[in-house]
Amino acid sequence: MKETRSAGGTHNVIVGETTIVGKVIASQDIRIDGELEGRLECQGRVIVGANGRIKGDVIAGSADIAGRVIGNVAVSGTLTLKASARLDGDVSARRLSIEPTASLNGKCIMADDSDV
Template sequence: MFSNKDKNSQKPKAMERNVIAKNTTIVGDIKSDGDFRIDGTLEGTLKTNGRVIIGVDGFIKGNVDATNAEIEGKFSGQLQVSQTLTIKGTANISGDVIIGKLSIEPGATFNATCAMKGALKELNSNEQKKRSEKTA
């Protein structure tokens, strides 16, 4: 009937949404569990377990490590997205990109080296299956 569990531990965590507004420049490193929308400028490192959205007027120069990302503006640096990177037609990306999945709209500028981590895992597991079938 009564529980010794903390009541706060049963509530689902709400994801925070952080916004860097237009005409705002931040220089430095940011770490968060919440989502980010960048409509201004960020020079530095952004690490989040959430989603990063770079708006049409947004610009990031530096490193980004996120679960998902959607880019409409400019990015220059190293971008690591563990799941899906969506690049809109207005985007301009340069640097190094490491992703799980990639979606690019026509009109986007994508001048970057790109590595897909998810595809490598699938290929490796398929090769191991084939090898085990040959030995069986």
């Protein structure tokens, strides 16, 4: 896993051609351009790039998905599904944004702070 600095601080990157198997816990933002097979818990923002894949549940402060997620996603803030996103799993979020051509196959619960 590569650690980089952005204007907002430090974040982690799982680059393309990389596969991680197991549970990942991140206190900072994380970007997935490779593959993760396992649970992801992130206090910050999760970004799944167009070529990124997650097979497992995601719990985060917020998430922007452009790639593929097979698993349930729970965010305490905003979940954004970009046009190229495909999410197969249930969603729990305070706010949900879905761009045209994105795919969501699962149940959606619009939660308040106590539910996420």
